[in-house]
Amino acid sequence: DAGITQSPRYKITETGRQVTLMCHQTWSHSYMFWYRQDLGHGLRLIYYSAAADITDKGEVPDGYVVSRSKTENFPLTLESATRSQTSVYFCASRGVRTEAFFGQGTRLTVV
């Protein structure tokens, strides 16, 4: 199916563990983004990528790592999860002049 999908939809993990959130899009969009959504802050950009093998930091990148070896995939890794990383994470993609399309979100709880 065409679209953008995130997995898992829900994840509970322990402090200190490594967690990877997956994002896959089928449009071959150049741009992909990871945001976190927290009450009172709206959506904040963690990392973005303008093309395969090109990534750049957003507003809140600390504690996160991304990679983009293939255009369609943009995984987000929490190297050592902390409670402050409990959030809802959204992946998005867009073409050069298109609107942005968002995944369904991943609700991550760090205990």
Added chain:
Amino acid sequence: KNEVEQSPQNLTAQEGEFITINCSYSVGISALHWLQQHPGGGIVSLFMLSSGKKKHGRLIATINIQEKHSSLHITASHPRDSAVYICAARTNTDKLIFGTGTRLQVFP
């Protein structure tokens, strides 16, 4: 001061009412996005506009570039319109800066 501000933060309406949500921004933009998020749900793009006005069904979005202001209007509101509406400014460096959203509840 946030670079993208929305008002009101919360809005309640009776079914059938005309609704307006406002968005002001202080950065240079190439486009302005309006998004919709239902409770517990994903985020859906409603509009992307860089000038003038766009209409889709009962939804209308306008933008005034000189005043750095955009509005989202919903005509003949319905309970299924209840959601959080988010505006986002696409900057000239291609980043999206989001407002904190307007929570709309429409009662029958």
